[in-house]
Structures are given as C-alpha cells and as structure tokens.
Amino acid sequence: MAAVELTRRELVAAFLGSAVAASACRKSGPRERVPxxxxxxAVELGHRLRGGPLPRADVVEPVEVLVVGAGVAGLSAAWRLASAGVRGVRVLELEAEPGGTSRSGRNAISAYPWGAHYLPAPLEDRGPVVRLLxxxxxxxxxxxxxxxxxxxxxLIHEPEERFFYRGHWYEGLYLHAGASVEDLEELRxxxxxxxxFASARDAKGRRAFAVPxxxxxxxxxxxxxxxxxMAAWMExxxxxxxRLKWVVDYACxxxxxxxAEHVSAWAGIWYFTARQDGNGERSEGYLSWPEGNGRLVRQLVSALPNGAVEGNVLVHTVEPVEGGCRVDALEAGSGKPRAFLARQVVLACPRFIAAHVVAPWRRERPAWLSGFTYGPWVVANLTLSSPPRSRGFPLAWDNVFYESRSLGYVVATHQTLRQDEQGPTVLTWxxxxDGADVKAEREKALSASYADWEALVMADMRPAHPGISGQAQRLEVQRWGxxxxxxxxxxxxxxxxxxxxESLGSSxxxxxxxxxxxxxxxEANWFGVRAAERVLAELGRREVSWL
Incomplete structure (x- = not known):
C-alpha cells in the first residue's frame, strides 16, 4: 500500500475481512509469487479531464452521428443506428478495445471476462436484448x-454454483447445513x-418490477x-x-x-423478482460464454462497418452549436488534437464523466450530479495448469467464498471442459x-500494488484449494475505479x-x-437504443421502436 505499510494479515483483513485473514495465515507458508x-x-489518461483546458484542433471533421463511448450503451446505440441504415456513424472510445466493463481478454488457454460475465435469459420474446440474441x-x-x-x-450447465464455508464446499448459495427450523421458515x-412482488401488476398491466x-x-x-x-426493509x-441476510447481502x-445497508429496498427486491414469473419460476437460466459478456460486445461490433469504432481517443469537450455539436478530443498515444462537427451526438459515458465533458455542464454543474454514486471493483484472472483441487461439492461455474468480502470466482472454461477433464483453466476473481465511502474505497483499490493484489487473491484462494500455489501460472489484475x-x-x-x-437540445x-x-x-442496452431512436427522430426517420 502507498501511504501505510501493512502486515500481510492487516492487508488481507482490510480488503477481504478478518475471517479470510485468519484462515490465510493458518495456511501460510513459503511460496513463489505468481508472475x-x-x-x-486508462486511469491516468481519464483523469486529464479534471485538469485545465486541453488543446483544440483547427481542422474540424464533419460527421453525421458521433457516439462517444464504446461500452455496451454506446455500441447498442451504434447498432440500432446501423440497423436503421444510418451511414457515417462513428464511435470514439478512450480504451484500446471496446466493451467497457463488459470487455474481455484471451490467452493461450481461454478467453475470459474483465467484468460482466453472464446475461440472465430473458423471460419475454421482445425488446432489444432478445433481438441481439x-x-x-x-x-x-x-x-x-x-x-x-x-x-x-x-445456458450455464451444472454444476452452476457452490460456496466454501469452513473447509468444505457446498452446493448452491444458501447454507442449509445446520439451519434451524426458524431459519428455513424465514427462507420460505x-x-x-x-x-x-414478481406477480404484482398495476392497473395498466405493468409489472411492479420489470427488466429493464x-x-x-x-x-x-x-x-x-x-x-x-434493503437492510432496513428486511428488519x-x-x-x-x-443465513438469509447473507444471501441478500451477497445478491446486493x-x-x-x-x-444491503447501502442498496435501495426497491432495487434489492428487483434483484429477486424481475427475472421470475411470480410462481417461483425464474428465467430459463443464465447465458454465458468463456469471455462473458465480451461475446455480446463482439456481436454488437460485428454489426457495424469496419473501422466505425476508433479506440485510444479521449473526448474532452462536447459543445452544442448551431447545426449539431462540436466534439474535441485527443489521441491517447500522440496527444494530437482532433475535432468533429456532428449533426447528432450520443454521449455514452457515466454521468460523472459527462459533467466534465459537456461544456455547459462544466460552466454550471448539474444539480442532479450529486445523486449518482459509483463503486469501484477489482477483477483478476488467474491462469492455472489444471483445475483447482477442493473438498466437498465439485468445481462449479460460480464459486463463492462465504466468509470473504470477495465474490469468489467464475471458471472461464466451465462451458467447454468436461467435469473429469484436467486441462489448464482460467479463474476470474x-x-x-463495497464500503459506504466510495472515495476511500477507490483510493484503496488504486493504491494497492501488484504484490498486494497477488497476496490478496492467493490468500482468498489457498484455504479453499490446497496446492493452488503450485498450479498458478499467471495473474492479471484490472481495477475499475x-x-x-x-x-x-x-x-x-x-x-x-x-x-x-434528458437530451440537451435537439442534437x-x-x-x-x-x-x-x-x-x-x-439497462445499458436499453438506454443505448433509446438514445439512438431519439437521434433517428431528429434525423426525420420514422422507425418502429425496438423498446
């Protein structure tokens, strides 16, 4: 850590909790660090938006429609526009690769996610997600x-999920072992x-909790x-x-x-109800690929003309002007300024970035901005020479550490490996x-070194998987601030x-x-399509809505 030198046990306790720290110390012993x-x-480059004025180009390139941001929302907007036959759609992205938190990676063993790793199978045959599928x-x-x-x-095949608790792996996510009659009655x-809640409808026939x-x-x-x-509602x-509170907390x-203490009860209930029919029947399951939702990103990109998505471009200013918007940017590598005059713009980035980019909002901070809170995550991909050994219920797609602040890991090769296969694999941790002070949590995540993260991931893994240190070949860590x-x-x-x-003006x-x-x-897909359909309306195109 940068400011304070922590002992190994203090480091683990600070990030993963005291139970993991105690268990990891019991399992400690000499081992080689995983390379x-x-x-x-993009962390430092993105922070340039907070500095002073950035250079502007003298030459301005005309564009029909410019999408800023190649995450799921931006790509969904471009996909909708391309499907409507709009030509000249350009997408600019700060990162080298599209996808945002649905981005994926690949090594010699497997593709793997760097963020979102599944999509609940939709319940209804309508909407843009089903169209994409x-x-x-x-x-x-x-x-x-x-x-x-x-x-x-x-569809994710069995075994789907398990959790590790006090030396043993159990099926599912509810701790049935040792549950009292009262525990089980509360669960029921x-x-x-x-x-x-799932079956509830209003007078207009709308579901109380729907997707999106x-x-x-x-x-x-x-x-x-x-x-x-959600915690207050439970009480x-x-x-x-x-046991029930653990399940709800895990879901949040x-x-x-x-x-659950920091999540709206409406949102917490939405998690348990929006994807089921009210009879206890959930959607058909979860759709997943080795690269997680990176597969959906690839599908969205494939619908666009070659070269439509340009990475390594930092858009720093969007200014509504007569006839559209002027968009100023820098090439991330060279620092070369770029400028565009777009008839229509879709700004597909988080609100805290939009507040730095939209020129009128820089001059007068929007009142709504303080209502948005963003939490940091850390994702790590650990390559192993063979599947990890464990005691109890066998290796599943989703593997949860019950007493850890982490969510555990998913197995990138789960959909391709047979249960008895012993080949190499990749675990995505x-x-x-999740602390209330997101700024402090963000600083903690960004200040930890690779050595810190390696110690944390292995401290989480080793108690559940004897011998994993000898199987570990490489660890890569992605911090999402x-x-x-x-x-x-x-x-x-x-x-x-x-x-x-709300749109800003007509462009x-x-x-x-x-x-x-x-x-x-x-949510990202729906708002991307919605923005695209607003663009289509401004361009005078009559289209049947996908929403």
Missing part, C-alpha cells in the same frame, strides 16, 4: 407461453414475498420501497436469519457492488469494494436519475447503464 501485472491503463443465433424458438428458448450450449416466507427497470410500474405502492435500504419485515454485492452506479436508497425513483437522462443525447440506476447489460 503477473496490473493491466488497466436472435442475431447471434442464441434463440432457438419460442414456447407455447411466448417465452424464448435458447441454444442449450449457451422470504421466497413467498418475492413471488408476490424503466419498464416497471411507477405506482407509489412499490416505488415507496425506494426510500428504504422491518422481520427477516433476521443470518453481486449485482450492485455494495451491501471478483472483489466489489468507477465500475458501476449504486442504486442507493432514494435514487431509483428520485429526481436526479430522471433529470440526467445531444445520453446513454449509459447509470441512467437505469443499475450497472447491468439490459
């Missing part, structure tokens, strides 16, 4: 109830409440839940079982990057920095989120998952 590196590169051949047909069916090889009652979240009912009966934290409703950290927006209490149905998504439109309050693929 590797911290691989994120159809384009890539993932939808095979539709059943008698109108639900899409999916290519079997893309909680599931019944979630089924009730913007299609949910705005009736006060349900939106009032946004004022509470109010008498859900006090430590998994989808929202922070604990996730750590949401502002990985995802947090749906804090009052945010999902508050004024800030609504105001932030500047916004798209990002943070406009939905959740850092999820479905």
């Amino acid at each position: 590797g590196a911290v691989v994120d590169q 159809r384009e890539m051949g993932a939808v095979t047909d539709v059943d008698d109830t109108g639900r899409p069916r999916f290519e079997e090889s893309l 009652r909680f599931e019944a409440r979630m089924n009730g 979240s913007g299609l949910s009912s705005d009736d006060a009966e349900w939106t009032a839940l946004d004022a509470l934290s 109010r409703e008498g859900f006090r079982s430590a 950290r998994d989808d929202f990057g922070t604990t 996730y750590l949401p920095m 502002h990985a995802m927006v947090r749906p804090t209490p009052g945010f999902m149905w508050g004024q800030a989120k609504q105001a932030a998504g 500047l439109h916004f798209a990002h998952s943070d406009l939905g309050g959740m850092g999820l693929f479905e």
